Amino acid sequence: MKIYDYFRSSAAYRLRIALTLKGLSAERHFIHLRRREQSAPDYLAVNPMGLVPALETGGRTLTQSLAIIEYLDETHPDPALLPHDPLDRAWVRSLALAVACDIHPVNNLRILNHLRDALGQDEAARNGWYAHWVAEGFRGLEAMLAGDDRVGAFCFGDAPTIADICLVPQVFNAERMNCPLDDYPTIRRIAAAARALPAFQAAEPGRQPDAE
């Protein structure tokens, strides 16, 4: 397997956690997003969407972190990253998608660059945009997590799932952008529990070979 990675990408961070939890290793190729290497013809031939991560395996190139992680979970089922019961799977997937659809894409690097370059928004306005969507998303996520009887040490019971895999990079980035997290005690508790695990630690942006 070969992974296309960037230390600071939230989506690549998710995949790094999943690979490590599964005990899988992959050859790593780094795509420098701030140097816009994701838009170079070489990389668009790998992933036409121009995003990381991508995973080459079985003669195919897989894209979209959650699709890749579901693939890994189907082909390397131990430890499981989704529960068994369909209602519980939907719960875990809905938490993962709340981050992956409703918080992260609105705040990623290409959006912030577009706010600056096309709409002329200064740094304060861009930081305000970022904080607004983190607050909007975390308010909802906190209510979901605080109100469900399936939550344990992690988003579902006492072992990490794809929900925690999505939550931790989002919390990491919110901290990096100095977003206040006081109002989200359940999110903070779960993220702290997950970040105490070696697999989550090994995937942290600052520990990657391409970290700056």
Add this chain to the structure above:
Amino acid sequence: MKIYDYFRSSAAYRLRIALTLKGLSAERHFIHLRRREQSAPDYLAVNPMGLVPALETGGRTLTQSLAIIEYLDETHPDPALLPHDPLDRAWVRSLALAVACDIHPVNNLRILNHLRDALGQDEAARNGWYAHWVAEGFRGLEAMLAGDDRVGAFCFGDAPTIADICLVPQVFNAERMNCPLDDYPTIRRIAAAARALPAFQAAEPGRQPDAE
């Protein structure tokens, strides 16, 4: 089952298609997004994220259209909305997520409202934003679809999957916003094939009881 729906929501449109393809019916409750009913305490008690759709079933409330559709596919497997092989499942999921993560959330109503209300962007700027992200996403999706040997009448072979279920509402909305689609012949061909199916037609926004 009970669905929380809004005729113009792309995500609700996806769920309507899936329910109809599966031959399932659900009691329908309409949440008027332009009147901000999604932010009323009554609805936040149903879905703390303040988004549609949501589905009540089995004593639980499911959120996030893709999590709900995967649940329906697991509990009502015929007709299947995902292929059997893990690599093919990843392909179909990656197309669905390319729409659901990288195009739709950046352009949905709450983002356009925030561009207007918090950043003072006029209608021309908001329409430019919309068109930019459709073009960016469809350029990548077209290259993915045009370059993969698994594409048939639909995104995977000759029967609809969750990829087509996500693609059609996005094409519908791009047309409504007058985005040029000339450069995406494969997307247009697949969307036309899907929209010829009764299940996709029955789910169209204009045919819903709450349509305006």
